[in-house]
Amino acid sequence: MNTRIALPALVCALALALAGCGAGSAERALGRPAAPAAGAPRAPAEGAPGPDTSCPNVLASLRPTGSLPAPTALPAGSTMDTLRRRGFLIAGIDQSSFPFGFVDPRTNTLRGFDIDLLREVAKAIFGDAGPNRIQFRVVRNEDRTLAIARGDVDIVAETMTINCERRQSVEFSSVYFRAGQRLLVQRDGTADRADYSGGLAALPRGMRVCSVPGSTSIGMLRRQAPQVNVIEGDTWAGCLVLLQQGQADAVTTDDTILAGLQAQDHVFTVVVGDKLTFEPYGMAIAKNRGDFVRFVNAVLEQLRRNGRWGELYREYLGTSLGADTPAPPEAEYRDAA
Known part of the structure; x- marks a missing residue:
């Protein structure tokens, strides 16, 4: 039997005991993006997805x-x-x-x-x-x-x-x-409803994001989001476990891999945001x-x-x-x- 902790409810209860739990306070306490205000304009993600341009014709094979x-x-x-x-x-x-x-x-x-x-x-x-x-x-x-x-x-x-x-x-x-890099989060009514339109650079300080060493995803995460806490998983399945256990707030990698992780836990996880990379x-x-x-x-x-x-x-x-x-x-x- 899997035990899931209602993290947003726990954080909000603590916040109420101290100073009240207004709109968005739980998201900030968890290191998650707050939901956008009604009618607020969506900021574009940093950098348009596209192939690596630091060398000529990178995709041209023999x-x-x-x-x-x-x-x-x-x-x-x-x-x-x-x-x-x-x-x-x-x-x-x-x-x-x-x-x-x-x-x-x-x-x-x-x-x-x-x-x-x-x-x-x-x-x-x-x-x-x-x-x-x-x-x-x-x-x-x-x-x-x-x-x-x-x-x-x-x-x-x-x-x-x-x-x-x-x-x-x-x-x-x-x-x-x-494929394209995106985010996988818990379907908890908070993380899955937040605004991710600002891309990795707009993720809140202290957010715990899991990725795997040696992947382009973790490199992009470190370059564009130095404000987050990068958690290294041994494998993508390992990152999913950390998300399920509440030791990570999100997993970031290619949408193809995230779709596979989400298929293994479709009730409690969801892929969010637009493609951040190509x-x-x-x-x-x-x-x-x-x-x-x-x-x-x-x-x-x-x-x-x-x-x-x-x-x-x-x-x-x-x-x-x-x-x-x-x-x-x-x-x-x-x-x-």
Whole structure:
């Protein structure tokens, strides 16, 4: 049985005993935004969402070289040929980011949008995506680029945002999903009704916001909201637990991950606010494996065209981010490495 503490009521009772509990006092005591006054203008969030512009063409990946070859016709000596001869792909993943990477408790198997994309890559190399074709390795957010650079894994698919800093260490596939940073709060009649239109910079001083080290979300939180108390969770599921226990006032990360957390506790939590950032996901691959990047991009092109991307979206995202299934993100390419 889960025990939930009515934090707003407790704070308001304490405030009444001391100085009265007027409108908005509980929100300030909890370190939460106050609800907007009737008719008050909405302040724009700081910075319009968009791709990282600190380097040119950050989203442009290596162009596929022709159509996808059959598994039995992979170029001799290529990365794909080497992987095929080895017999399996080593993939870095997260197993606690529903619905992108998670353990299905009914079958005790890995499932998710990212997991199934990796299976499509394996199928293109080996001709099948059987359980022996991929070795999944759980990689912490802050270790993803390091795992690629050290050769611990061949590829990472882990809701990983393409940005200029990461592009210095790894190569990325074309964008396979577009997300945006938002907030998850308790559905308690206070936090869920507050005004978040000012973005991270307008969050109240002392608000306890959980995020995971190594994510772009925690970096954005620290840059734009130095007034909040940043709480580091081991995983996104760990942040949800801290929110449920009253040790955090909010969780911030991509709306896709928040939708998965909210689905696990839809009665007591809710995703709030507009998108604060633009988070384009790509699969990370070593910089010296340009042929593998082009091959993975050919796989993604096939999934966009044959409807498989839409099938995966409907299976794992459903209507959690909107009533309609969006079109797959269009790829941006460059020819030279």
